[in-house]
Amino acid sequence: MTAHADISDLSLDALWPVSALRAVSADALGDGRSLELRYLDDELVVDLAGLASRGVHSPDTMPFDVPWTRGTPVEVARSVLAYQWGARSRLSPESWALELGVLVDGVPVGIQALQTDQFLVTRTVETGSWLGLEHQGAGIGTAMRHLALHLAFDGFGARAATTSAWEDNPASNAVTRKVGYERDGARTEVREGAPAEKLRYRMRREAWEARPAEQRLDVSYAGVEGTRRFLGID
Numbered sequence: 001m002t003a004h005a006d007i008s009d010l011s012l013d014a015l016w017p018v019s020a021l022r023a024v025s026a027d028a029l030g031d032g033r034s035l036e037l038r039y040l041d042d043e044l045v046v047d048l049a050g051l052a053s054r055g056v057h058s059p060d061t062m063p064f065d066v067p068w069t070r071g072t073p074v075e076v077a078r079s080v081l082a083y084q085w086g087a088r089s090r091l092s093p094e095s096w097a098l099e100l101g102v103l104v105d106g107v108p109v110g111i112q113a114l115q116t117d118q119f120l121v122t123r124t125v126e127t128g129s130w131l132g133l134e135h136q137g138a139g140i141g142t143a144m145r146h147l148a149l150h151l152a153f154d155g156f157g158a159r160a161a162t163t164s165a166w167e168d169n170p171a172s173n174a175v176t177r178k179v180g181y182e183r184d185g186a187r188t189e190v191r192e193g194a195p196a197e198k199l200r201y202r203m204r205r206e207a208w209e210a211r212p213a214e215q216r217l218d219v220s221y222a223g224v225e226g227t228r229r230f231l232g233i234d
Contacts, residue, residue: 017226023151025217028143037100044101047108049077055133063169093232102144109135112148123159125152155224159205167197
């Protein structure tokens with residue numbers, strides 16, 4: 001007879017360590033408000049789906065590869081739920097997308113992602129994000145990218161971080177340049193059935209470690225060690 005381990009007393013954090021992942025900075029925004037990246041549980045996903053349904057960008061633009069923001073408010077909200085539930089289940093040492101809620105003083109304002117394939121070999125992550133329209137223009141996009149890079153380089157030991165944006169997305173490109181990425185080429189891709197130019201960027205660990213003092217945040221982490229073990233980083 002095969003013996004089975006008793007897991008009845010294990011918590012969610014023990015079974016799914018990434019559920020405990022947090023990165024918090026009290027000074028990232030420079031105005032006394034805290035900024036937090038937090039694992040997306042169901043309650044937070046629903047809150048952020050509602051936020052997305054109220055708008056992420058103007059209707060005459062499309063900043064994303066997949067036009068998930070097209071549709072009725074209910075359709076947009078459901079797109080958030082479907083994507084996040086799928087991403088949650090696809091976490092392994094070979095491929096992962098850490099989708100983290102962004103909260104300012106506890107208020108959900110957007111999502112910040114760290115994605116990678118074969119991180120144990122490449123030590124490279126791709127950053128991507130969205131911010132609710134009602135929270136844009138206040139410096140949150142820059143701050144949440146700084147915090148994500150702290151998690152990538154300090155928390156997970158990345159050697160490089162990459163990102164991309166459509167050429168006609170000035171806000172995203174401006175944040176990327178401000179944070180310190182370098183241009184890493186461009187290529188023409190298809191967006192909503194038409195050609196569009198996508199710009200690529202890269203930040204190497206050497207540039208991260210040489211960043212100016214104003215980009216060095218005081219960050220506290222939770223769940224990083226468990227997440228590293230879960231993803232095979234250790």
